Amino acid sequence: MESATETPAVSPAGSATETLEEPSTGSAAGTLRLSLLGPVDAHRGGTPVKLGGPKPRTVLAALLLARGRVVSDTRLTALLWGDHPPATCPAQLHTYASRVRHLLGPGVAVERRRPGYLIRLPEQGVRIDLLEFQERAARGAEALTAGDPVTAAGELRRALAVWRGVALGGVCDPLADAERDRLEEERLVTLERRIDADLELGRHTALIPELIALIAADPLREGLRGQLMTALYRAGRQADALAAYRAARATLAAELGLEPSAELRRLQQALLTGHPSLLPRTARRTAGGTDGSTRAQTGGYARTQAGGSVRTAAQTGTSAQAGTKAPPTPKLVPPTARPTPHPSPPPGPPRAATDPLRPAELLPAPADFTGRDQEVIRLGTALTGGRPRRPGQAVHVVTGMPGIGKTAVALQAAHRVKRSYPDGQIHLDLRGSGPDPLDPADALGELLRLVGVPAHRVPAALDDRARAWRTRTADSRLLLVLDDAADERRVRPLLPVTDGCAVLITSRSGLYALEGVSRTVLAPLPPRDARTLFGRLAGPSRTDSEPAAAAAVVDACAGLPLALRIAGAKIAARPHWPLSRYADRLTDPGRTLAELVVADLSLRDRLTEAYGRLGPAARRALRFQSALGPHPVDPGMAAGPLGLGAEEADELLADLAAAHWAEVVRRPGGHAYRLHPLVRLFAHGMLAAEEGTVPSVLPVRASWERTRTDDTA
Structure with missing residues (x-):
């Protein structure tokens, strides 16, 4: 039995068997075709351009994917060499960029633009397959929304x-x-939307084998499961459609420990009741419904009727074609077991008419991630709803001092739970530690584009963008990683309001003014994990052959992952150096920070960026605290040299601790503040640079003693 009329069949290649328009070859003389959707290559005037090996292809692809934005040296280095860049990587980067510019020929500019490179292409004579795909896909999605399948x-x-x-x-x-x-x-x-269009055109029978093959390749994709259920139902196979739901539920439970999404459950209820929303739009109009009385469900695989008691053609015995008699409905279940027809649609919140893109934007987790097991486990439990949560509670901040590994921990946790967020995972760099943090309006524009809003439909005003973002993410299961947030003001507009979403934020600030937020404060790595990480990076043979020197390097890094990573990379890049030679240089306080530089990684630069975001009073407090040596400093000791009262000094030092420049040390009857050893070395250097002199510990302590004597006189 067919509940809707068939039109041409669908081929396994993913399209109805009609004459396909071959993509333009761009064979006109001089036309440059750049390809990313397959092997990365280039053709000019139909002739292949010899790009060479993987590295120049990687540079070209990274620049094209950035769409005219600068790709930083840091990013390019990571894409080319991962965590083990050679010492000559800046020169090699320049070579690859120059090669790409030369090979692509006239009109193409690969520009050096600090802190990296960008590509500029002429407006005419260039075709990029990714842009062609995205433009056609957007036009198709708009036509589907407009009711033109x-x-x-x-x-x-x-x-x-x-x-x-x-x-x-x-x-x-x-x-x-x-x-x-x-x-x-x-x-x-795009494939799911094409299947939606074919379903609207009544091609359900021919779609069934294609959908079965697609599900076999991607069994966790609920959109395809729903489309198969719809196609089976429209082909008169209600029992098979319900069996497809049971198979989906069993697979999701076995693989993820999850129930099907609300959309798939609503579709099952519609199958049980034979709801008219299961018919194509033309059949619904014939059966008495109107396009204006329906709303699409996610993925297009179920459309819920807003009207009251309209029944399907299968229930009434009337074909979807103008009043013709349809064959009787097969008795798929005993009449006594049939559910009572439900006159109203299955419950559920409205969704957008087209399925948003499901972005998979997470950066790779570090392959040599070490330690932090408890932190990652706690984050994973929080992100997957280990306990019931209300809307607004699924926001988690990972915070700590510069170089402590906030992004690495966040990515490690995000990758562990990403399958719990099938609507997408997004990583957005907010650039909070740099001189030009990402504006909230720009961040929202990027987020909206990532979930499928065409650029020309992104609102202009911040408030309008925030409302559009909340609407777009309503009833979604989305994981959002906001990396390097500067402050609360730049984060609030980006937060979804649904409890189905989770947000991981990394920030040097604890973002304590955000409501309903849980926090993970990262401390330096314990010695065992620090030794393990350094050994992995430098090479076990190096550390095993010189254990005393390896221990000295690890101690000098004081548990800071960035310092350990730099030291390990530097040793790996100098296999001819004895480890003891580097240990001697690193443990010289006058050289420590100068030695913690490799390729584009520099601890001093990272600390300088963060230092620049402190206010003048906080910077001065940090500088003078460094002069007091490695011991904890109580507010009274700091008050005199800073020219402040004890309460004012305590407030200033507390601000430094909240920004993770200092650690609070609790004492009987009070508290004190201690600097991380590498922060103290950095601040002591800034003291010499900005004060013009470096007061020793004794004069500062003497000043404190005089202040106390004056106060008690």
């Missing part, structure tokens, strides 16, 4: 035909790991 199916089919294989073929692994999942997600979303 014929146009939608054609545009979406042509968009999918642009793909030539697995995206980003031939690039270095870090770039593939960072971007390939996102691009594949865009392809799958």
